[in-house]
Amino acid sequence: MKKTRISDILIFVFLVALSFVFLIPIITVVANSFKDKFSISQTPFVLPNSTTFSGVENYINGIADTGFPSAFFWSLFITLSSVGVIVLFTSMTAWYITRNKTRFNKTLYYLFVFSMIVPFQMVMFTMSKIANLLRLDNPFGLIFIYLGFGAGLSVFIFSGFVKSIPISLEEAAIIDGCNVFQTFWHVVFPMLRPTAITVAILNTMWIWNDYLLPYLIIGSDYKTIPIAVQYLKGGYGSVDMGAMMAMLVLSIVPVVTFYLTCQKYIIKGVAAGAVKG
């Protein structure tokens, strides 16, 4: 039986206070999204009252200004498709290049690792010109580009795990008459599943929130949520603070919902993804 120590009680009180500090920004934004737009900037820490309460007006204005439903759809479509494509193709690639150590494959592996530290600005201009030239400037082309950008981290994580799988299982499958494709799908991929969840979560967190890449590639025709939020700031002389608050809340709700339902996997995935580094 563990006895409760004084220091533990003090730490507990401290953590409660700190949790509150961590939640203040989110609570503030939610509260302000229900205030009329003129009473937000100056008194953000005052809860809405009978004179400042504006109901869902901010939400109606914000949705009308930004086209939020369509932004939500594109964000969801691009994120889900890209993550699916990344998990599928990079797991195959990682397994293949880890098991076939030709000079080309080894070089490719190091290029994938190398790409992780290169800042986006290095390839930003040339990449968006090439994407334009190849007609990749649409949501489907963007998914393909995300495969290229996501490949570095994803191949790296998958490779780290493939190295720990005993090769004898794959040999047995080959001897039993599986071809390479069947061996991967029926023997290797099931063992990669926990890693696949890690890769999926890390890529989801990145792609859902990504602003600059989709803005440069498809921003003028298709808005994702971050682009829609930024548009609210850029598109007008003065920002409608009410609409802005409502859009911030609408952007946070899907993320927090995703987090609270998949929390176990997210935290595990984040920890597992880093250990391999």
Add this chain to the structure above:
Amino acid sequence: MRYASKRWFSVFVLPTFVAFSIAFLIPFIMGLYLSFCEFRTVSDANFVGFENYIRAFSANGDFLNALWFTVRFAFAAIIVINVIAFLLALMLTRGIRGTNLFRTVFFMPNLIGGIVLGYIWQLIINGILYNYGYSITSNATFGYWGLVALSSWQMIGYMMVLYIAGIQNIPTAILEAARVDGATPLRTLRSIIIPSVMPSITICLFLTITNSFKLFDQNLALTAGAPAKQTQMVALDIYNTFYGRVGYEGVGQAKAVVFFILVAVVALLQLYLTRSREVEN
């Protein structure tokens, strides 16, 4: 062992390789070359040698200011984030009641995107400063500490999770032995916990350094560089050089190459320094 024959290459590797080439490899090589050229689009390049690099530093002080601001920001952010994250990890590995709930709360901001984070903190900081007659763009110091606060709020939870994983990996036998031998908590921390979590420290430093240097969305949303570009970080300066005015594409690309080399050198140096302190356990 090479049982996967050549013909499977096109199924397993080719799609990823083509996407990787188009999104990264080719643009990277073109970017290196174009940094020595004058160009508007990518097809009208004229070789000009190091002129872009010279102009990047001499045309105006923007780039040097942005570099200096980025380094100062990264320095503060890396220390604040890692110290707080590590302390929280220590507190959350003692079996205190509510540990899971605390972890959930501290990690949550990490899921929110940079643009949204920027506007949330703009509201908070402006709300506080309004009482004193200022706003976040009236003084670069406000923007600086605003960015530090924002990044801390965003990244502390992530690093905390990594430190928790590191601390939980320490064999309890070692900690028991230290306790039996009469080691004080501080001594245990210095001689056992910190050396054992060096791999976590390596990865956390690596992630905070690269993330802090590359920060863009948060910078754009919080201050967009105001006042007078004083809070503009390197990534935003490069973006503005490319898209701000015509004729500076080459300069933007040269800045990007310098930026890439800076990030690579700092990241590799840090990996080398902390890796050498890792112990086998």
